[in-house]
Every structure is written in structure tokens, then in C-alpha cells.
Amino acid sequence: MTRRAIVTGVGHYLPERVVENSHFESFLDTSDEWIRARSGIERRHFADERETTSAMATQAARAALAAAGRAPDDVDAIILATSTADLTFPSSATMVQAELGMTRGFAFDIQAVCAGFVFALANASALIASGQAERILVIGAETFSKLMDWSDRATCVLFGDGAGALLLEAGEGTGTAEDRGILATDLHSDGRHKDILYVDGGVSTERVGHLRMEGREVFRHAIDKLAATAQAAMDKAGVTSTDVDWIVPHQANIRIIQGTARKMQMPMDNVVVTVQDHGNTSAASIPLALSVGVARGQIRPGDLLVTEAIGGGLAWGSVVLRW
Numbered sequence: 245m246t247r248r249a250i251v252t253g254v255g256h257y258l259p260e261r262v263v264e265n266s267h268f269e270s271f272l273d274t275s276d277e278w279i280r281a282r283s284g285i286e287r288r289h290f291a292d293e294r295e296t297t298s299a300m301a302t303q304a305a306r307a308a309l310a311a312a313g314r315a316p317d318d319v320d321a322i323i324l325a326t327s328t329a330d331l332t333f334p335s336s337a338t339m340v341q342a343e344l345g346m347t348r349g350f351a352f353d354i355q356a357v358c359a360g361f362v363f364a365l366a367n368a369s370a371l372i373a374s375g376q377a378e379r380i381l382v383i384g385a386e387t388f389s390k391l392m393d394w395s396d397r398a399t400c401v402l403f404g405d406g407a408g409a410l411l412l413e414a415g416e417g418t419g420t421a422e423d424r425g426i427l428a429t430d431l432h433s434d435g436r437h438k439d440i441l442y443v444d445g446g447v448s449t450e451r452v453g454h455l456r457m458e459g460r461e462v463f464r465h466a467i468d469k470l471a472a473t474a475q476a477a478m479d480k481a482g483v484t485s486t487d488v489d490w491i492v493p494h495q496a497n498i499r500i501i502q503g504t505a506r507k508m509q510m511p512m513d514n515v516v517v518t519v520q521d522h523g524n525t526s527a528a529s530i531p532l533a534l535s536v537g538v539a540r541g542q543i544r545p546g547d548l549l550v551t552e553a554i555g556g557g558l559a560w561g562s563v564v565l566r567w
Contacts, residue, residue: 248425255307284498288404325360358555408531
């Protein structure tokens with residue numbers, strides 16, 4: 245028998261404030277048509293001044309626990325993927341732990357920008373497979389609106405805030421691709437490409453900074469790297485694209501999503517797309533899309549999913565899992 249990390253609950257949270265593309269027309273040389281044509285984004289959610297990453301993560305975690313019928317103290321660990329932690333330390337994951345009233349286990353943040361949730365899933369799967377945990381909350385949460393340079397139309401129109409969470413639980417499988425749970429993961433990074441997507445501030449620079457991006461360069465890397473990592477994970481799992489029910493990609497840009505699907509020879513009818521409603525929520529985008537996909541009735545038990553993401557670092561990776 246093979247020990248697998250199986251999804252038993254999913255949930256998400258979005259801030260109340262919805263920002264349509266038309267919002268940016270009053271202070272930027274842009275338009276709803278320009279934004280939609282280049283990104284596929286129509287609207288996004290922004291956190292209010294008092295709404296933190298950990299607060300949103302807590303709400304998503306509660307939703308996932310409720311869906312799984314579990315209580316906080318049933319959980320052994322929390323892994324929170326974020327690049328917008330509340331504080332330099334302690335980790336936002338420990339803040340979620342406290343807010344949930346979870347008095348056992350351990351919690352930590354993981355930072356791989358937009359690929360953070362994929363990296364978090366891989367770590368959670370390894371912890372469960374090795375027997376170090378039975379149940380892990382894996383969360384992606386971001387307040388990217390607080391990193392924006394509102395004079396830069398190339399970036400500030402693209403990002404939004406939100407949180408999504410999965411509860412993973414240990415289960416037994418046969419060791420084949422028919423098992424439920426995480427079947428394979430594939431992770432990469434290449435620090436030589438730091439300057440095409442980064443924030444120009446941090447603790448040692450003594451300022452928060454703003455997000456900076458060379459959009460054409462990111463696009464140039466994205467499709468090939470995402471398709472390659474997805475293929476590598478499918479090879480590890482022993483499946484092909486014809487076996488896959490859904491691609492659930494990082495929701496950065498509709499053209500990247502479409503280009504990756506073509507490269508993988510998957511029709512767009514088999515891709516969960518939420519970028520139009522959420523924008524790019526970085527590490528939150530995949531769990532948000534998973535939760536929305538379940539709520540829409542797209543993702544059902546037994547479906548085979550491939551999820552992939554690329555972000556600053558560059559960091560990229562993929563996960564194959566059966567729902």
C-alpha cells in the first residue's frame with residue numbers, strides 16, 4: 245500500500261471590495277478594453293486597510309475545515325503560502341493557528357511567490373507520505389494590492405487579493421494513478437531571472453517596495469516552463485494529457501493559460517478559469533480556482549487534475565492529483 249495525501253475539504257475567501265477595470269480609468273492611461281485584451285481580467289477584489297493576509301487565510305481555512313467536517317484540533321500542521329505576510333515574523337501561519345484556536349501541531353509560511361501554493365502542496369504531501377502528519381491545512385493567501393505602484397499601469401491592474409485552502413488527509417492507495425490524492429509533484433527555480441519579477445524592497449533595504457515586472461520576459465518563460473513541468477509531473481504519475489480531466493492553472497493571464505493549454509494539447513473546456521473575476525492573486529490563485537471549480541460543479545470526486553504555476557525567482561512547478 246502507498247500512503248497518499250488526499251484532499252478532503254476546500255474553501256476560499258474574497259474581500260468584499262470588488263474593483264472593476266473601469267476604476268483605473270480615472271487615474272491611469274488605460275481602459276477596460278485594454279486590460280481585458282491583454283490579461284483577460286475584468287475585476288478583482290481588494291482587501292481593506294485593516295484586512296490582513298492572515299485574516300483572509302483564517303476564513304479560507306475555516307471554510308475548508310467545514311467542508312471536510314473537521315475541527316481545528318484535528319489538524320497536525322498548517323502551511324501557508326504567501327509573499328505578503330502580516331509581519332516579518334512570526335509567520336502568518338502561526339497567526340492562523342491562533343485564530344483557529346488550534347492548540348497542537350505546527351505551522352509555517354512558505355514563499356515562492358505565485359508558485360507558492362504548488363511548493364506548499366509538495367511539502368505537505370511529503371510530510372504526510374513520511375508519516376510526520378496525518379492532516380495538514382494548505383493555504384494560499386495574498387494582499388498584493390498593498391505592493392502595487394498605482395502609477396504603473398503594466399502591473400497595478402493585474403493583481404488582486406484573496407485566499408484559498410485545502411485540507412489534506414493521509415489515506416492508503418495502491419500506488420497507481422487510480423489512487424485519490426497527490427500522485428506526483430515537480431518543482432524548479434532559477435535565480436538568474438530575479439530581475440524580471442520582484443519587489444524592490446525588503447527588511448534589509450528598510451522599505452516595503454513595490455512589485456516590478458518585465459511582462460514580456462515573464463510571458464516568454466511562462467508557457468514553455470509551465471508545459472514542461474506539467475509534463476514532468478504527469479510522467480512521474482504515469483498519466484498522459486488524455487487522462488486529465490482538468491487543468492487548474494495559476495490565474496495570471498488568460499493568454500498564458502491558453503498558451504499552456506495548447507502546448508499541453510488540452511482544450512480550454514478542460515481548464516478551470518477564474519482570472520476574469522479575481523485577477524492574479526499569486527499564491528492564492530490555485531486554491532481559489534480549486535474552490536470555485538468545486539462550487540461550480542466542474543471538479544468532482546475522482547477527477548484527475550494538473551495544477552501548475554510560475555512566479556518570481558523564477559520559481560515554478562506542478563502537481564498531479566486525483567480529487
